[in-house]
Amino acid sequence: MKGLDYTKPLSLYIHVPFCSRKCDYCAFYSLPLSAVDRSWIEKYVSIILKEVDALNRDYGKAYRTIFIGGGNPGILGYWNIRRILEKAEENGMPAEVTVEMNPENISEEIYHLFDIITRISVGVQSMDDSVLQSLGRNARRRDNLRALSILSSSPFRWNADIITAVPGESFERTLADIDEVVSFSPGHISFYCLSFEEGTPLIEREVPVGEDDEIEFLSRGWERLRSYGYEHYEVSNFAKPGERCIHNQVYWNLGQYVGFGPSAESSIGYENVISMRENENLVAYLSSPALTCTPLTGEEAEEEYLLSSLRTKDGINKIEYSARFGRDFDSVYSDAVSRLDRDTYISTPLTFSITEKGFMVLDRIILALAMDL
Ligand code: SF4
Structure with a gap:
């Protein structure tokens, strides 16, 4: 791959562009299953396998980390996740392999993926049905409880996402979410404010909480997470000792990563950084996946580095x-x-x-x- 620095580690990201339905706040590129022809899923998987195979042969070494995100990778089913990861791990096992899952897609079957996955990230968001409903989430409290219980008895390292500052939510509600999620002992928690993105149903319907309240939600949540022994190692991320997410640290340090799947971004090179992006749209991607390359000027690369590394405690x-x-x-x-x-x-x-x-x-x-x- 032109521009890749073969002396530096390389991470792999795979974007899965399918969701059961769109959450009301979500601006990530993904399509609800109601808008997807089922044959597209198989076609998507075969394109990903080809792209990964070509990169495997080009890079020739194990990736530093792999992250399958989305969208909702759970839509692919465990069989397809195995196919993709077995291909991506042909050159050796990375230091970390994370798969994002929605709570409703997690079952005990996931234990059988322990040979190819090291870490699961689950989007809990809230333990309260009325908050989940106002976010337009598919999962309900009972799904979250089942997923948390399965993960807490699993051999994986795992992360839970929690959203705060949801309009109508109380400070106590957020703290109760943290308390309940922590009772399942995740090694890592992502804790972030609900963001209002253009073009989402949420922005049409609700008004964000005020700036003072947002600060209150964050400072109370940060304090509670610290009291449980989680290190606040990035603005929105907390980890127990040894549980930091290695893959995200690659992004924050402007390390090398290649992203496959519609809308996925890549960044390669060290002194001369090249930013790349896949086709935004699933149908265009299925007919011709293509990485568009944009070499960054020294100033742009430096700005990227500043923007991301200052988010971290280090x-x-x-x-x-x-x-x-x-x-x-x-x-x-x-x-x-x-x-x-x-x-x-x-x-x-x-x-x-x-x-x-x-x-x-x-x-x-x-x-x-x-x-x-
Ligand atoms: S499951 Fe995740 S990616 Fe899919 S719509 Fe909801 S927030 Fe977006």
């Missing part, structure tokens, strides 16, 4: 930064940093990172730094 490694972009971080950003509130960041000779307080105003910090690029 922040920016200044040695890595200067090796990659040929500039000294302190010289470039000292003016912008001097204008930030002192309790929103930590700067050492080796790293620059954002504090918990800074995470609350992360967009403003990134904007302030990006202006000095």
Whole structure:
């Protein structure tokens, strides 16, 4: 693959563009099954197998991580997930292999995938039926309870997603969601605010909670998660020791990853970064999958790196930064940093990172730094 740095690790992402139905808040590219001809699923799987096979032969080594996301990969069925992963693992077992699943698609059968999967991510979102209903989720509380119980007795590492700041939801409701999910002992929790995306039914129907309330939902939730021993290692992600998601850390460090499936994004190269994107639309993808390549300028790559690495507790490694972009971080950003509130960041000779307080105003910090690029 032109532009791939073969001396660096490579991760693989596979986007599954099918969902049982569309949730009211969702802007990811996926089609509800009611809009899908069933033959498309088999065709999609065979194209993915071909794309992965070509990349396997080109790269020639085990991937660092694999992530099958969507959409809802559970729609493919365990048999197809096995076919895809057996192909993707032909060059060796990655350090981490995650599959996203919706609660209603998780059954004990999943235990049989333990030879090819190391980690499951389940979209719980809430344990309250009225919140799930207002989000337009397919699953209900009983589905979430069943999935959590199966995962808690499974050999997998696993993550649960929880959404907060849903209009009409109380602070106590969010804390009760955290308490109940934590009682099943996930190693990792993604905890994030409901976002209002253009073109979704949600934005037509509801008004987002105010900024002060959003801060309250987050700060109370963060505090509760920390009290259970989860490390807040990225703005929206919490992990028990040793349970950080390796695949997402590849994104946040602007590592190399190739994405297959409609709308999937890729980023390859180290000093010269190339961003790639698959066809947005499933029908176009099925007739001709094609990665569109866009080489990033040095400035664009640096901005990407800033945007993503500042989301993490570890922040920016200044040695890595200067090796990659040929500039000294302190010289470039000292003016912008001097204008930030002192309790929103930590700067050492080796790293620059954002504090918990800074995470609350992360967009403003990134904007302030990006202006000095
Ligand atoms: S299941 Fe996930 S990808 Fe599918 S519509 Fe709901 S939020 Fe979107």
